[in-house]
Amino acid sequence: MLKLSPTSLSCTLLVLWCIQGCWGAVKVTVTPVVEVMKGGSVTLPCSFSVSEPSSNSIVEWYIDEGEDSRKRVAYRPASGPGGKVDVDTRLTGRVTAGAAGVGQGATELKVFFAPEKPEVKLSNEVISVTDSSSSEVGQCVSRNGHPLPHIIWYKDLNALPQVSDSSAEMYMVNSMVKEASGLLTVYSTLYLKAKKEDKDSHFHCRVEYNTTGGVVATKDSEPFTLPLHYPTEHVTFSLVSSEPIKEGDDVVLKCDSDAYPQPDFDFSFLTGGTPLQGAAGLLTLNSVTRGNTGTYKCEVLDFDAEEDVVLEKQLELFIHYLNPVVITPAGPVSQPLGGSVELHCKTKASDKHTLHWKKGSTVLSQNGVLSLKSVSFADAGEYSCVAAVPSVPGLHAQANVTLTVTGKPEIEAPSEAFVQKEGDTVTLMCSVQGHPAPQFTWTPSGKQSVEVKGNAVISTVMLEATGAVLRDGVTCQAGNVHGTDSQQFKVSISKDIPSDNSDNGATDRAERQQGGSSGVVIAVVVCVLLLLLLVAILYFMQKKGKLSCGKQDKKDVTTGEVNNDIVVEMKSEKANEEAGLLNKRPVTEQ
DSSP: OEEEOOTTOSOSEEEEEEEEEOSSOEEEEEOSEEEEETTOOEEEOEEEEESSOOSOOEEEEEEEEETTEEEEEEEEOSSSSSOEEOSSSTTTTSEEEOOOOSEEEEEEEEEEBOOOOOEEEEOSSOEETTOSSOEEEEEEEEEEEBSOOEEEEEETTEEOOOOOOTTSSEEEEEEEEEOTTSOEEEEEEEEEOOOGGGGGOOEEEEEEEEOGGGOEEEEEOOOBOOOEEBOOSOEEEEEOSOSSEETTOOEEEEEEESOBSOOEEEEEETTTTEEEOOBTTEEEEOSOOGGGOEEEEEEEEOTTSOTTSOOEEEEEEOEEOBOOOEEESOSOEEEETTOOEEEEEEOOBSSOOEEEEEETTEEEESSSEEEEOSOOGGGOEEEEEEEEOTTSTTOEEEEEEEEEEEEEEEEOOOOOEEESSTTOEEEEEEEEEEESOOEEEEESOOEEEEEEETTEEEEEEEEEOOHHHHHHOEEEEEEETTEEEEEEEOEEEOSSOOOSOHHHHHHHHHHHHHHHHHHHHHHHHHHHHHHHHHHHHHHHHHHTTOOOOOHHHHHHHHTTOOOSSOOOOOOHHHHHHHHHHHTOOOOOOO
16 A cells, blocks of 8 residues: 655656565556545555465555656565655655555556636737737736646636637637646637727636546636727717806816727817817816807817718807896985985896895895885985896896985984992983984083994993982983984982892992991990980989989979979889890891
Protein backbone atom coordinates (compact mmCIF):
# COMPACT_ATOMS: atom_id res chain seq x y z
CA MET A 1 0.00 0.00 0.00
CA LEU A 2 1.28 3.47 -0.93
CA LYS A 3 0.10 6.70 0.71
CA LEU A 4 0.69 9.83 -1.42
CA SER A 5 0.31 13.56 -0.69
CA PRO A 6 0.59 15.30 -4.11
CA THR A 7 0.66 18.85 -2.77
CA SER A 8 3.55 19.93 -4.95
CA LEU A 9 3.26 17.61 -7.91
CA SER A 10 4.34 19.26 -11.15
CA CYS A 11 2.34 16.91 -13.36
CA THR A 12 -1.15 15.54 -13.27
CA LEU A 13 -0.71 11.98 -14.54
CA LEU A 14 1.47 9.42 -12.81
CA VAL A 15 1.68 5.66 -13.51
CA LEU A 16 2.87 3.84 -10.43
CA TRP A 17 3.78 0.17 -10.36
CA CYS A 18 3.41 -2.13 -7.43
CA ILE A 19 5.78 -5.13 -7.77
CA GLN A 20 6.15 -8.01 -5.37
CA GLY A 21 8.66 -10.73 -5.83
CA CYS A 22 8.75 -14.31 -4.43
CA TRP A 23 9.33 -17.93 -5.57
CA GLY A 24 5.70 -18.77 -6.35
CA ALA A 25 3.07 -17.40 -8.71
CA VAL A 26 1.79 -13.98 -7.61
CA LYS A 27 -1.43 -12.09 -8.49
CA VAL A 28 -1.35 -8.33 -7.79
CA THR A 29 -4.52 -6.20 -7.68
CA VAL A 30 -4.48 -2.34 -7.78
CA THR A 31 -6.98 0.51 -8.53
CA PRO A 32 -6.53 1.31 -12.23
CA VAL A 33 -7.21 5.08 -11.95
CA VAL A 34 -7.11 7.37 -8.87
CA GLU A 35 -8.10 11.10 -9.08
CA VAL A 36 -7.32 13.91 -6.65
CA MET A 37 -7.38 17.76 -6.64
CA LYS A 38 -4.21 19.70 -6.00
CA GLY A 39 -3.51 19.92 -2.29
CA GLY A 40 -5.46 16.76 -1.44
CA SER A 41 -4.18 13.38 -0.15
CA VAL A 42 -4.68 9.96 -1.79
CA THR A 43 -4.10 6.29 -0.92
CA LEU A 44 -3.04 3.77 -3.61
CA PRO A 45 -4.00 0.24 -2.45
CA CYS A 46 -2.04 -2.83 -3.67
CA SER A 47 -3.34 -6.31 -2.79
CA PHE A 48 -1.96 -9.69 -3.91
CA SER A 49 -2.25 -13.49 -3.64
CA VAL A 50 0.58 -16.11 -3.77
CA SER A 51 0.22 -19.74 -4.98
CA GLU A 52 3.16 -20.90 -2.86
CA PRO A 53 3.47 -18.88 0.36
CA SER A 54 7.00 -17.73 1.17
CA SER A 55 8.65 -15.49 3.70
CA ASN A 56 11.27 -14.36 1.22
CA SER A 57 9.42 -11.50 -0.48
CA ILE A 58 9.76 -7.81 -1.28
CA VAL A 59 7.23 -5.10 -2.28
CA GLU A 60 8.39 -2.23 -4.52
CA TRP A 61 6.63 0.92 -5.89
CA TYR A 62 7.80 2.46 -9.19
CA ILE A 63 6.86 5.65 -11.05
CA ASP A 64 6.67 5.61 -14.84
CA GLU A 65 8.22 8.84 -16.06
CA GLY A 66 7.75 8.15 -19.78
CA GLU A 67 10.11 7.07 -22.54
CA ASP A 68 10.48 3.61 -21.00
CA SER A 69 11.87 5.19 -17.85
CA ARG A 70 10.77 3.62 -14.62
CA LYS A 71 12.14 4.57 -11.18
CA ARG A 72 11.51 2.99 -7.82
CA VAL A 73 10.10 5.33 -5.13
CA ALA A 74 9.34 2.96 -2.21
CA TYR A 75 9.92 -0.65 -1.14
CA ARG A 76 9.67 -3.17 1.66
CA PRO A 77 12.83 -5.18 2.37
CA ALA A 78 12.85 -8.96 2.52
CA SER A 79 13.10 -8.93 6.30
CA GLY A 80 12.36 -6.45 9.06
CA PRO A 81 9.31 -4.39 9.88
CA GLY A 82 7.92 -1.38 7.90
CA GLY A 83 8.73 -0.02 4.48
CA LYS A 84 11.41 2.22 3.08
CA VAL A 85 11.42 5.22 0.76
CA ASP A 86 14.01 5.75 -1.94
CA VAL A 87 15.89 9.02 -1.74
CA ASP A 88 16.22 11.53 -4.57
CA THR A 89 13.00 10.56 -6.28
CA ARG A 90 10.08 12.78 -7.34
CA LEU A 91 7.98 11.42 -4.47
CA THR A 92 10.62 11.36 -1.74
CA GLY A 93 9.08 12.70 1.44
CA ARG A 94 5.57 12.25 0.17
CA VAL A 95 5.16 8.45 0.15
CA THR A 96 4.98 5.71 2.73
CA ALA A 97 5.58 2.09 1.71
CA GLY A 98 4.00 -0.80 3.53
CA ALA A 99 3.91 -4.59 3.11
CA ALA A 100 1.44 -5.61 0.42
CA GLY A 101 2.43 -8.92 -1.23
CA VAL A 102 4.05 -10.33 -4.33
CA GLY A 103 3.40 -9.45 -7.98
CA GLN A 104 3.00 -6.40 -10.23
CA GLY A 105 0.18 -3.91 -11.01
CA ALA A 106 -0.14 -0.36 -12.45
CA THR A 107 -2.22 2.60 -11.07
CA GLU A 108 -2.82 5.80 -13.00
CA LEU A 109 -2.90 8.84 -10.61
CA LYS A 110 -4.65 11.97 -11.98
CA VAL A 111 -4.06 15.25 -10.15
CA PHE A 112 -6.37 18.17 -11.20
CA PHE A 113 -5.30 21.83 -10.93
CA ALA A 114 -8.08 24.49 -10.86
CA PRO A 115 -7.00 27.45 -13.06
CA GLU A 116 -6.93 31.02 -11.82
CA LYS A 117 -9.91 33.35 -12.30
CA PRO A 118 -9.82 34.66 -15.88
CA GLU A 119 -8.92 38.28 -16.56
CA VAL A 120 -9.75 40.43 -19.59
CA LYS A 121 -7.37 43.01 -20.99
CA LEU A 122 -9.24 45.35 -23.34
CA SER A 123 -7.69 46.43 -26.61
CA ASN A 124 -6.29 49.93 -27.01
CA GLU A 125 -7.71 50.15 -30.52
CA VAL A 126 -10.76 52.30 -31.26
CA ILE A 127 -13.78 50.13 -31.96
CA SER A 128 -15.96 51.96 -34.42
CA VAL A 129 -19.23 50.68 -35.83
CA THR A 130 -18.25 52.20 -39.16
CA ASP A 131 -15.21 49.90 -39.56
CA SER A 132 -15.56 47.46 -42.46
CA SER A 133 -13.76 44.61 -40.67
CA SER A 134 -13.78 43.09 -37.21
CA SER A 135 -11.81 44.80 -34.45
CA GLU A 136 -10.02 43.29 -31.51
CA VAL A 137 -12.15 43.60 -28.37
CA GLY A 138 -9.77 42.13 -25.80
CA GLN A 139 -7.90 39.09 -24.57
CA CYS A 140 -9.04 36.67 -21.85
CA VAL A 141 -6.35 34.73 -19.94
CA SER A 142 -6.62 31.99 -17.28
CA ARG A 143 -3.39 30.68 -15.73
CA ASN A 144 -2.05 27.47 -14.16
CA GLY A 145 -4.67 24.85 -14.82
CA HIS A 146 -4.56 21.09 -15.57
CA PRO A 147 -5.81 19.35 -17.56
CA LEU A 148 -6.26 21.85 -20.38
CA PRO A 149 -9.02 24.43 -19.47
CA HIS A 150 -11.38 25.92 -22.04
CA ILE A 151 -12.40 29.60 -22.50
CA ILE A 152 -15.89 30.70 -23.60
CA TRP A 153 -16.99 34.32 -24.35
CA TYR A 154 -20.36 35.67 -23.21
CA LYS A 155 -22.51 38.60 -24.33
CA ASP A 156 -25.41 39.57 -22.02
CA LEU A 157 -25.11 36.16 -20.28
CA ASN A 158 -25.40 34.32 -23.60
CA ALA A 159 -22.47 32.18 -24.77
CA LEU A 160 -20.98 33.26 -28.09
CA PRO A 161 -20.44 30.49 -30.63
CA GLN A 162 -16.87 29.23 -31.03
CA VAL A 163 -15.71 30.68 -34.36
CA SER A 164 -12.15 30.61 -35.66
CA ASP A 165 -12.76 31.99 -39.17
CA SER A 166 -11.07 35.39 -39.27
CA SER A 167 -13.33 36.54 -42.10
CA ALA A 168 -16.40 36.28 -39.89
CA GLU A 169 -17.88 39.31 -38.15
CA MET A 170 -17.14 37.65 -34.80
CA TYR A 171 -14.40 35.08 -34.10
CA MET A 172 -11.88 34.00 -31.45
CA VAL A 173 -8.16 33.18 -31.54
CA ASN A 174 -7.18 30.66 -28.83
CA SER A 175 -3.71 29.67 -27.62
CA MET A 176 -2.04 27.72 -24.80
CA VAL A 177 1.28 27.97 -22.96
CA LYS A 178 2.81 25.21 -20.82
CA GLU A 179 4.46 26.78 -17.81
CA ALA A 180 7.74 25.58 -16.26
CA SER A 181 5.67 24.00 -13.52
CA GLY A 182 3.97 21.78 -16.06
CA LEU A 183 0.66 23.63 -15.64
CA LEU A 184 -1.21 25.20 -18.55
CA THR A 185 -2.18 28.84 -19.25
CA VAL A 186 -4.86 29.46 -21.88
CA TYR A 187 -5.56 32.60 -23.92
CA SER A 188 -8.51 33.66 -26.04
CA THR A 189 -8.73 36.88 -28.07
CA LEU A 190 -12.17 38.11 -29.19
CA TYR A 191 -12.66 39.95 -32.50
CA LEU A 192 -15.98 41.63 -33.31
CA LYS A 193 -17.55 43.82 -35.98
CA ALA A 194 -19.51 45.94 -33.51
CA LYS A 195 -22.96 47.42 -33.99
CA LYS A 196 -24.37 50.48 -32.27
CA GLU A 197 -26.66 48.35 -30.07
CA ASP A 198 -23.55 46.67 -28.63
CA LYS A 199 -22.90 49.85 -26.60
CA ASP A 200 -25.45 48.71 -24.02
CA SER A 201 -24.26 45.06 -23.87
CA HIS A 202 -22.17 43.50 -21.10
CA PHE A 203 -19.42 41.03 -22.01
CA HIS A 204 -17.32 38.61 -19.95
CA CYS A 205 -15.30 35.40 -20.44
CA ARG A 206 -15.58 32.09 -18.59
CA VAL A 207 -13.04 29.30 -18.09
CA GLU A 208 -14.29 25.69 -17.86
CA TYR A 209 -12.09 22.98 -16.31
CA ASN A 210 -12.39 19.33 -15.25
CA THR A 211 -12.33 18.16 -11.64
CA THR A 212 -12.53 14.71 -9.98
CA GLY A 213 -15.44 12.47 -10.78
CA GLY A 214 -15.96 13.98 -14.23
CA VAL A 215 -17.38 17.22 -12.79
CA VAL A 216 -16.86 20.40 -14.87
CA ALA A 217 -16.34 23.64 -12.89
CA THR A 218 -16.26 27.25 -14.09
CA LYS A 219 -14.84 30.66 -13.17
CA ASP A 220 -15.97 34.02 -14.64
CA SER A 221 -14.10 37.24 -15.33
CA GLU A 222 -15.37 40.68 -14.35
CA PRO A 223 -17.98 42.05 -16.81
CA PHE A 224 -17.11 44.94 -19.14
CA THR A 225 -18.70 47.11 -21.83
CA LEU A 226 -17.34 48.09 -25.20
CA PRO A 227 -15.97 51.64 -25.67
CA LEU A 228 -17.66 51.95 -29.03
CA HIS A 229 -17.44 54.90 -31.37
CA TYR A 230 -20.54 55.55 -33.45
CA PRO A 231 -21.76 58.55 -35.47
CA THR A 232 -24.81 60.75 -35.00
CA GLU A 233 -28.18 59.44 -36.04
CA HIS A 234 -30.45 61.84 -34.10
CA VAL A 235 -30.08 65.41 -32.78
CA THR A 236 -32.14 67.04 -29.99
CA PHE A 237 -32.28 70.72 -29.00
CA SER A 238 -34.16 71.50 -25.78
CA LEU A 239 -34.68 74.06 -23.02
CA VAL A 240 -33.07 72.99 -19.73
CA SER A 241 -34.48 75.91 -17.71
CA SER A 242 -38.06 75.68 -16.49
CA GLU A 243 -40.77 77.70 -18.22
CA PRO A 244 -42.15 80.32 -18.29
CA ILE A 245 -39.08 82.52 -18.57
CA LYS A 246 -39.05 86.17 -17.48
CA GLU A 247 -36.63 89.02 -17.88
CA GLY A 248 -33.65 88.69 -15.56
CA ASP A 249 -33.62 84.87 -15.60
CA ASP A 250 -30.61 82.75 -16.63
CA VAL A 251 -31.54 80.39 -19.48
CA VAL A 252 -29.76 77.16 -20.53
CA LEU A 253 -30.30 75.46 -23.92
CA LYS A 254 -28.95 71.94 -24.53
CA CYS A 255 -27.97 70.41 -27.86
CA ASP A 256 -27.46 66.63 -27.78
CA SER A 257 -26.33 63.95 -30.22
CA ASP A 258 -26.64 60.17 -29.87
CA ALA A 259 -23.04 59.80 -31.14
CA TYR A 260 -20.12 58.60 -29.05
CA PRO A 261 -17.96 60.43 -28.30
CA GLN A 262 -19.98 63.63 -28.48
CA PRO A 263 -19.07 65.80 -31.47
CA ASP A 264 -18.68 69.58 -31.48
CA PHE A 265 -21.69 71.92 -31.66
CA ASP A 266 -22.31 75.32 -33.24
CA PHE A 267 -24.96 77.71 -31.83
CA SER A 268 -26.51 80.77 -33.40
CA PHE A 269 -29.37 83.25 -32.80
CA LEU A 270 -31.25 83.28 -36.08
CA THR A 271 -33.53 86.20 -35.14
CA GLY A 272 -30.57 88.42 -34.34
CA GLY A 273 -28.30 86.85 -36.94
CA THR A 274 -25.42 86.36 -34.52
CA PRO A 275 -23.27 83.30 -33.67
CA LEU A 276 -23.20 82.23 -30.02
CA GLN A 277 -20.58 80.46 -27.94
CA GLY A 278 -21.54 77.28 -26.09
CA ALA A 279 -19.63 74.62 -24.18
CA ALA A 280 -20.11 70.81 -24.13
CA GLY A 281 -23.43 71.13 -25.92
CA LEU A 282 -24.81 73.77 -23.52
CA LEU A 283 -25.72 77.36 -24.43
CA THR A 284 -26.17 79.69 -21.43
CA LEU A 285 -27.93 83.07 -21.69
CA ASN A 286 -27.43 85.18 -18.56
CA SER A 287 -30.03 87.71 -17.32
CA VAL A 288 -32.17 87.56 -20.44
CA THR A 289 -34.35 90.43 -21.69
CA ARG A 290 -37.27 90.55 -24.11
CA GLY A 291 -34.63 91.09 -26.80
CA ASN A 292 -33.60 87.43 -26.37
CA THR A 293 -36.98 86.29 -27.69
CA GLY A 294 -36.58 84.51 -31.04
CA THR A 295 -35.27 81.43 -32.88
CA TYR A 296 -32.06 79.61 -31.91
CA LYS A 297 -30.21 76.97 -33.94
CA CYS A 298 -27.86 74.14 -32.96
CA GLU A 299 -25.70 72.35 -35.58
CA VAL A 300 -23.80 69.09 -34.91
CA LEU A 301 -20.33 68.85 -36.49
CA ASP A 302 -20.17 65.08 -37.09
CA PHE A 303 -18.44 64.20 -40.35
CA ASP A 304 -18.93 60.43 -39.87
CA ALA A 305 -22.72 60.69 -39.91
CA GLU A 306 -24.73 59.36 -42.84
CA GLU A 307 -25.67 61.86 -45.50
CA ASP A 308 -29.38 61.58 -44.84
CA VAL A 309 -29.03 62.41 -41.11
CA VAL A 310 -30.27 65.91 -40.16
CA LEU A 311 -27.51 67.47 -38.07
CA GLU A 312 -29.25 70.70 -36.97
CA LYS A 313 -32.25 71.67 -34.87
CA GLN A 314 -34.06 74.94 -34.07
CA LEU A 315 -35.74 76.15 -30.89
CA GLU A 316 -38.16 79.04 -30.22
CA LEU A 317 -37.58 81.03 -27.03
CA PHE A 318 -40.04 83.56 -25.54
CA ILE A 319 -39.12 85.95 -22.71
CA HIS A 320 -41.99 87.40 -20.62
CA TYR A 321 -41.72 91.01 -19.49
CA LEU A 322 -43.46 93.65 -17.37
CA ASN A 323 -42.91 97.38 -17.95
CA PRO A 324 -42.24 99.78 -15.05
CA VAL A 325 -45.38 101.01 -13.23
CA VAL A 326 -46.33 104.65 -13.89
CA ILE A 327 -48.36 106.63 -11.28
CA THR A 328 -50.42 109.72 -12.09
CA PRO A 329 -49.97 112.24 -10.51
CA ALA A 330 -46.36 111.30 -10.03
CA GLY A 331 -46.19 112.74 -6.51
CA PRO A 332 -45.47 113.61 -3.89
CA VAL A 333 -49.15 114.55 -3.46
CA SER A 334 -50.37 117.12 -0.91
CA GLN A 335 -54.00 117.60 0.15
CA PRO A 336 -55.60 119.74 2.89
CA LEU A 337 -57.32 118.06 5.79
CA GLY A 338 -60.78 116.90 4.62
CA GLY A 339 -59.91 117.12 0.94
CA SER A 340 -60.05 114.34 -1.72
CA VAL A 341 -57.41 112.76 -3.99
CA GLU A 342 -57.46 110.24 -6.87
CA LEU A 343 -54.38 108.28 -7.96
CA HIS A 344 -53.95 106.20 -11.15
CA CYS A 345 -51.31 103.61 -12.11
CA LYS A 346 -50.70 101.64 -15.32
CA THR A 347 -48.17 99.39 -17.07
CA LYS A 348 -47.75 96.95 -19.99
CA ALA A 349 -46.84 93.25 -19.90
CA SER A 350 -46.36 90.20 -22.14
CA ASP A 351 -49.49 88.61 -20.65
CA LYS A 352 -52.55 89.56 -18.59
CA HIS A 353 -51.54 91.50 -15.50
CA THR A 354 -53.09 92.87 -12.27
CA LEU A 355 -52.76 96.26 -10.50
CA HIS A 356 -53.21 96.57 -6.72
CA TRP A 357 -53.02 99.73 -4.61
CA LYS A 358 -51.61 99.08 -1.11
CA LYS A 359 -50.72 100.97 2.02
CA GLY A 360 -48.41 98.72 3.94
CA SER A 361 -49.87 95.21 3.58
CA THR A 362 -53.47 96.40 3.24
CA VAL A 363 -54.97 96.21 -0.25
CA LEU A 364 -57.05 99.34 -0.98
CA SER A 365 -57.89 98.93 -4.68
CA GLN A 366 -57.58 96.26 -7.40
CA ASN A 367 -58.34 98.23 -10.55
CA GLY A 368 -55.41 100.65 -10.77
CA VAL A 369 -57.41 103.62 -9.38
CA LEU A 370 -57.21 104.80 -5.76
CA SER A 371 -59.78 107.35 -4.51
CA LEU A 372 -59.43 108.91 -1.06
CA LYS A 373 -62.21 111.23 0.12
CA SER A 374 -62.28 113.53 3.15
CA VAL A 375 -58.68 112.68 3.99
CA SER A 376 -57.48 112.78 7.58
CA PHE A 377 -54.02 112.92 9.04
CA ALA A 378 -54.16 109.11 9.36
CA ASP A 379 -54.38 108.87 5.55
CA ALA A 380 -50.99 110.51 5.15
CA GLY A 381 -48.10 108.22 4.21
CA GLU A 382 -46.66 106.09 1.38
CA TYR A 383 -48.90 104.22 -1.07
CA SER A 384 -47.74 101.47 -3.50
CA CYS A 385 -49.15 100.32 -6.82
CA VAL A 386 -48.08 96.67 -7.37
CA ALA A 387 -48.30 95.09 -10.84
CA ALA A 388 -47.99 91.31 -11.42
CA VAL A 389 -48.38 88.74 -14.22
CA PRO A 390 -50.18 85.76 -12.62
CA SER A 391 -49.14 83.33 -15.38
CA VAL A 392 -45.43 84.03 -14.73
CA PRO A 393 -44.41 83.41 -11.10
CA GLY A 394 -42.08 86.10 -9.77
CA LEU A 395 -42.84 88.63 -12.50
CA HIS A 396 -43.97 91.80 -10.67
CA ALA A 397 -43.14 95.51 -10.35
CA GLN A 398 -44.27 98.43 -8.20
CA ALA A 399 -44.13 102.19 -7.85
CA ASN A 400 -44.64 104.36 -4.74
CA VAL A 401 -46.17 107.78 -4.06
CA THR A 402 -46.29 109.81 -0.84
CA LEU A 403 -49.46 111.58 0.29
CA THR A 404 -49.15 114.57 2.64
CA VAL A 405 -52.25 115.90 4.50
CA THR A 406 -51.92 119.55 5.55
CA GLY A 407 -53.82 121.23 8.37
CA LYS A 408 -53.63 122.79 11.80
CA PRO A 409 -52.26 120.60 14.60
CA GLU A 410 -54.53 118.18 16.48
CA ILE A 411 -53.29 117.18 19.93
CA GLU A 412 -54.15 113.73 21.18
CA ALA A 413 -56.18 113.78 24.42
CA PRO A 414 -53.69 113.61 27.29
CA SER A 415 -53.84 111.28 30.29
CA GLU A 416 -53.34 112.34 33.90
CA ALA A 417 -49.81 112.19 35.29
CA PHE A 418 -48.88 111.29 38.90
CA VAL A 419 -45.99 111.99 41.26
CA GLN A 420 -45.27 110.72 44.76
CA LYS A 421 -44.93 114.13 46.31
CA GLU A 422 -44.64 117.77 45.55
CA GLY A 423 -41.27 118.71 44.08
CA ASP A 424 -40.78 115.43 42.17
CA THR A 425 -39.95 115.52 38.48
CA VAL A 426 -42.78 114.70 36.07
CA THR A 427 -42.49 113.71 32.38
CA LEU A 428 -45.28 114.66 29.97
CA MET A 429 -45.73 113.68 26.28
CA CYS A 430 -47.75 115.82 23.84
CA SER A 431 -48.61 113.82 20.62
CA VAL A 432 -49.71 115.99 17.68
CA GLN A 433 -50.81 115.35 14.08
CA GLY A 434 -50.57 118.18 11.59
CA HIS A 435 -48.59 119.45 8.63
CA PRO A 436 -46.34 121.36 8.38
CA ALA A 437 -44.69 120.08 11.54
CA PRO A 438 -45.92 122.18 14.49
CA GLN A 439 -43.95 124.25 16.98
CA PHE A 440 -44.49 123.41 20.69
CA THR A 441 -44.91 125.70 23.70
CA TRP A 442 -45.14 124.27 27.26
CA THR A 443 -46.53 126.31 30.16
CA PRO A 444 -44.72 126.19 32.53
CA SER A 445 -41.65 125.26 30.49
CA GLY A 446 -39.16 122.51 31.14
CA LYS A 447 -36.54 120.38 29.43
CA GLN A 448 -38.09 119.57 26.04
CA SER A 449 -37.36 117.10 23.18
CA VAL A 450 -39.21 116.35 19.92
CA GLU A 451 -39.42 113.15 17.82
CA VAL A 452 -41.52 111.90 14.87
CA LYS A 453 -43.37 108.57 14.98
CA GLY A 454 -45.34 107.79 11.85
CA ASN A 455 -47.76 110.62 11.20
CA ALA A 456 -47.39 112.00 14.74
CA VAL A 457 -44.96 114.57 16.13
CA ILE A 458 -44.31 114.02 19.85
CA SER A 459 -42.94 116.64 22.24
CA THR A 460 -41.68 115.42 25.63
CA VAL A 461 -41.11 117.78 28.58
CA MET A 462 -39.55 117.16 32.00
CA LEU A 463 -40.31 119.66 34.80
CA GLU A 464 -40.75 119.99 38.58
CA ALA A 465 -44.17 119.21 40.04
CA THR A 466 -44.49 122.45 42.00
CA GLY A 467 -47.55 123.47 43.94
CA ALA A 468 -48.69 125.56 40.96
CA VAL A 469 -48.28 122.59 38.63
CA LEU A 470 -50.26 120.36 41.00
CA ARG A 471 -52.95 123.01 41.21
CA ASP A 472 -53.18 124.37 37.66
CA GLY A 473 -51.64 121.59 35.53
CA VAL A 474 -49.35 121.99 32.50
CA THR A 475 -50.42 123.30 29.06
CA CYS A 476 -49.07 121.99 25.71
CA GLN A 477 -49.66 124.28 22.73
CA ALA A 478 -48.83 123.23 19.12
CA GLY A 479 -49.07 125.55 16.14
CA ASN A 480 -48.25 125.81 12.43
CA VAL A 481 -49.29 128.07 9.55
CA HIS A 482 -52.81 126.61 9.60
CA GLY A 483 -53.56 127.26 13.28
CA THR A 484 -52.95 126.12 16.85
CA ASP A 485 -54.27 123.58 19.34
CA SER A 486 -53.66 123.21 23.08
CA GLN A 487 -54.33 120.69 25.80
CA GLN A 488 -53.92 120.85 29.59
CA PHE A 489 -52.13 118.00 31.37
CA LYS A 490 -53.25 117.33 34.97
CA VAL A 491 -50.55 116.35 37.48
CA SER A 492 -51.57 114.79 40.82
CA ILE A 493 -49.97 113.19 43.85
CA SER A 494 -50.46 109.47 43.75
CA LYS A 495 -52.53 108.03 46.61
CA ASP A 496 -50.90 104.66 46.23
CA ILE A 497 -47.16 105.01 46.25
CA PRO A 498 -45.97 102.91 43.33
CA SER A 499 -43.00 100.71 43.84
CA ASP A 500 -40.93 98.77 41.39
CA ASN A 501 -39.63 96.49 44.14
CA SER A 502 -42.09 94.85 46.53
CA ASP A 503 -39.37 94.04 49.06
CA ASN A 504 -38.17 97.65 49.21
CA GLY A 505 -41.78 98.83 49.61
CA ALA A 506 -42.34 96.46 52.49
CA THR A 507 -39.15 97.69 54.14
CA ASP A 508 -40.23 101.34 53.72
CA ARG A 509 -43.63 100.56 55.24
CA ALA A 510 -41.98 98.79 58.20
CA GLU A 511 -39.67 101.72 58.77
CA ARG A 512 -42.59 104.16 58.65
CA GLN A 513 -44.55 102.00 61.11
CA GLN A 514 -41.55 101.76 63.44
CA GLY A 515 -41.00 105.54 63.22
CA GLY A 516 -44.66 106.21 64.13
CA SER A 517 -44.56 103.85 67.11
CA SER A 518 -41.37 105.42 68.39
CA GLY A 519 -42.97 108.91 68.21
CA VAL A 520 -45.94 107.80 70.29
CA VAL A 521 -43.69 106.30 72.97
CA ILE A 522 -41.61 109.48 73.18
CA ALA A 523 -44.70 111.66 73.52
CA VAL A 524 -46.08 109.54 76.36
CA VAL A 525 -42.75 109.58 78.19
CA VAL A 526 -42.53 113.38 77.94
CA CYS A 527 -46.06 113.76 79.28
CA VAL A 528 -45.37 111.48 82.20
CA LEU A 529 -42.22 113.38 83.08
CA LEU A 530 -44.06 116.69 83.04
CA LEU A 531 -46.76 115.22 85.23
CA LEU A 532 -44.21 113.94 87.74
CA LEU A 533 -42.58 117.35 87.77
CA LEU A 534 -45.94 118.99 88.54
CA VAL A 535 -46.61 116.53 91.35
CA ALA A 536 -43.22 117.30 92.87
CA ILE A 537 -43.91 121.06 92.77
CA LEU A 538 -47.26 120.60 94.48
CA TYR A 539 -45.68 118.42 97.12
CA PHE A 540 -43.09 121.05 98.04
CA MET A 541 -45.71 123.79 98.08
CA GLN A 542 -47.76 121.78 100.55
CA LYS A 543 -44.76 121.30 102.74
CA LYS A 544 -44.27 125.07 102.77
CA GLY A 545 -47.86 125.48 103.87
CA LYS A 546 -48.97 127.18 100.78
CA LEU A 547 -51.53 124.47 99.93
CA SER A 548 -54.30 123.03 102.07
CA CYS A 549 -55.12 119.43 101.41
CA GLY A 550 -58.26 119.08 103.60
CA LYS A 551 -61.37 117.23 102.53
CA GLN A 552 -63.24 120.47 102.12
CA ASP A 553 -60.80 121.56 99.46
CA LYS A 554 -61.24 118.34 97.59
CA LYS A 555 -64.97 118.70 97.80
CA ASP A 556 -64.78 122.19 96.37
CA VAL A 557 -62.90 120.88 93.43
CA THR A 558 -65.31 118.07 92.80
CA THR A 559 -68.32 120.36 93.14
CA GLY A 560 -66.93 122.70 90.56
CA GLU A 561 -65.58 125.39 92.84
CA VAL A 562 -62.17 126.27 91.59
CA ASN A 563 -59.57 128.30 93.48
CA ASN A 564 -56.96 130.41 91.87
CA ASP A 565 -54.35 127.80 92.68
CA ILE A 566 -53.79 124.85 90.36
CA VAL A 567 -55.37 121.68 91.61
CA VAL A 568 -54.24 118.30 90.21
CA GLU A 569 -55.89 115.05 91.20
CA MET A 570 -54.15 111.74 90.41
CA LYS A 571 -56.02 108.46 90.56
CA SER A 572 -54.29 105.18 91.21
CA GLU A 573 -55.61 103.62 87.99
CA LYS A 574 -54.13 106.46 85.94
CA ALA A 575 -50.83 106.17 87.68
CA ASN A 576 -50.65 102.49 86.90
CA GLU A 577 -51.41 103.16 83.23
CA GLU A 578 -48.67 105.79 83.04
CA ALA A 579 -46.22 103.47 84.74
CA GLY A 580 -47.03 100.85 82.15
CA LEU A 581 -46.35 103.33 79.34
CA LEU A 582 -43.02 104.14 80.88
CA ASN A 583 -42.06 100.49 80.92
CA LYS A 584 -43.37 99.80 77.38
CA ARG A 585 -40.75 98.35 75.00
CA PRO A 586 -40.31 100.09 71.65
CA VAL A 587 -41.47 98.27 68.49
CA THR A 588 -38.56 96.50 66.81
CA GLU A 589 -38.11 96.04 63.04
CA GLN A 590 -39.44 92.70 61.87
